[in-house]
Structures are given as structure tokens and as C-alpha cells.
Amino acid sequence: MANIKAHLVQLQNNLKVAKNEGQPKPDIGHFIFKGSPGTGKTTVARAMSRILYEMEMLASPKIVETSGSDLTGEYVGQTKTKVSEKLGQARGAVLFIDEAYELGKGSYGEEAMTTLLAAMTDPEYRGIVIIIAGYEHEIDEMLDRNPGLKSRFSNSFYFNDWSATDTRNFLMQELKSKYEIRDEDQRQIELIILQRIQRLQALPGWANARDALAIGKKFQIIRSERVVQFPESIPTIQxxxxxRALEEMIRERTPAKGEAAIRGGRNQSSAYPRQLSAPPPQQQFASSHEEREVTRPQSPISGEDLTHDTEELSAENGGNHDEENADEDDDDLLNADFSYLLGGTRDSGVSDEVWEELEAIKRRYFEELERLRREREIEKLRLELEKQKATQERIRRLCSCPMGFAWYQVGGGWRCAGGSHYVSNEQLQANFMQ
Known part of the structure; x- marks a missing residue:
């Protein structure tokens, strides 16, 4: 925001000098806002309309918002009418045209550009500030086709995309403002959010702050499934x-096989300086290098090293599979939701010591599965999950948990996720491991 603030200060200083010297008010000019969706272009335009009004450079704080496609008619003459109507509404105020590159498409789009250019030189519309916005590459192409229109926009600002860290910081601030988050959980939450956002940003359709807000709504919706049954006096989120919310969005955005998987529309070259960054949250976290460090994964059940070569493992377990079916199975496993492993509501009478130990074990187990998924150890993960599910089923048959919670290895035995049910290794061995 520093550059646009500096520009407004320059305008204000110019206005003061003009007043002191008895000169006419200086011309504000018109603006180009370039950047991807959700980078704050509309928000800044709204703020500018109020600031320019308070500086007495506009007759009204109003902003008229439209788009290039809305201004383009379907028959001869309709486009001119639409553009003139919006210009009339925006007299003495700001006219904000999002996706303005649509103005340059087709014969009716050319008519819109011609009408707009005429208005910018017409004394009747002198008090209007016009802001056009859209993707950098498309805006540049549109203006290159019409040098007359290009010369009228003297102020150009670029709105940078949010980084994964910017988005993570924003979401953490949103979570902390609504929910109680334990200090010992915060770091793990930060890492999960950062990793999922990095995956989301590599898919088509990422919309920066717009998607960050959508993710926040998903958090609320999914949390409500638990809280509607078990209301909380102090709101928490697991x-x-x-x-689960982030994984759902990833699945929704993942293209079908054969489609391009890399997001487009975020152009990196520009004929204009990148002058405006979307304002990231101020809280600072560890570097991305530190956040990517992972330890050599081990099985949470047996403790064995799980980084063996997958080809050797495949040979040991029956050799080759049908390639197409194997690919589909791998994709299903990579997209699997392991959140059920963290489930469980604390049973009454369970001590803090037992519960804290159990929660730590749950988190470690969840983390190991996530690491295995990230490293694409598909076959080993499949076998590990089968082993875990078989063990879980044996324990349920021996000592069932009435809530149906999963079981976790603690010390010399296994405890259910609720904390109050326990079966020793000796009992398990005696009944099922012979």
C-alpha cells in the first residue's frame, strides 16, 4: 500500500499548493489496477473514492462498480447506452470497471472503448475518476490496441498475488479471532495450513483473499458438524x-485427468512497475525452509523405517499390477482423508496426563501418514494402513469402545481415542496374535 499512499499524498500536496497560489484544482487522472482476482483491487478502489472525497478532489464519495462484460451490449447502439448510463451515475465520483479487458473484444467491445474515450475528453464528465482493473496481460493487450485510451491512464499499479505464507497468516488471524487455540497446537495448525495452501495455489482458480475467506467459511461449516452435537462454552476448532476443509477445496479444484494442473492467469512480466502488494498480515513466522524440514518417517505402530524402496516392496508383495488401476488407486490414497484418526471426545474421568499423552500420540500418527503421503510412498502406506485397520478391528472385537473411537498404542498397550478404554499388549497377543 506504500506507493498508492504516497501517490495520494502527492495529490494532496499538489492540491494545497494550488489553493495557496489561487490556481485551479489539479487533475486527478485515471487509474489502472492490474492483478489476479482477490488481490484487493476493488477494496482499494472503494477506499480511494472516500479518500479523494475527503481531500475535496471529488464531489461525492460514491463508487459505481461495473465490469467490461456488463458494459458490452448485444446489438449496435446498446453498448453506447450502457456506458453512458454508468458514466452518468458516476458523475463527480469513481467509476470502477473490473475485467475491463472485455471492453476490447469484438465490435461491440470496440464501441465501448470508443464511448469511454470520448467521455474522458468530454467536459460533461470532467469530475469522474475512472479505474480499470483486470489481469495484467489482458489489460496491456487491450490498451495496446487503443493508444488513445492508453494515454489517458497516467497511474498504473500492480497488485501482487498472496503468497502461501500471506494466506496462512491471514487464516491464523481469523482462527485466533474466533476460536481458542492451544499454544502446543498452533505450530501444527500453521504447518498444515501452509502445506495445503501451497497445493491449492498450484491448481487452477486460486483467487487470493477471496479464496482465503471461502476457506474460513469451510472451517466454520465443518466444525459445526461436531459442535452441534457437543456444544462448547469456549469455541475451539480441531x-x-x-x-478436512482444506482437503475438500483441493479435491474440488483438482482437474480431471488429462487437464492442465497448473493455474494460469498470473502473469509475471509487466510493462509497468509492480507498485502495490496486497497487504499481508503482520505476524511473522519461521522461514519456509525451516517449515519444509521433515524427519525420516517411522511407523507409529511398529516403529520401523518406512522409507524403503517401493519397487522392492512391490516385488515382495506379488509383483506387478494393472498400470491403469494402480494409478487410480494411488490417486485415491493420495486424496484420502485421514482426519478420522484425530477424532474422539475426552471421556469423563480421564486424567490430564493420560489425555495429553494420547493427544500427542494421535498427532504424531497423523503427521507420519501425512509425511508418507507427501513422499509418495504409496505401496508402503497402503500396507501400513491395512495393518493398522486389522489391528484396530482386533482390538474392537476384544474390548469395544461404545463410541466407536480409534485405538492408539500407549506404553504397554492400546487406549481408545476417548481415553477411558484400555487393552494391554498381553491381552491382544493372547487373543489374536498367536
């Missing part, structure tokens, strides 16, 4: 709920 790591599994956060992860």
Missing part, C-alpha cells in the same frame, strides 16, 4: 477439521 486440526482434523481444518485439514
Amino acid at each position: 486440526l482434523a477439521e481444518i485439514d
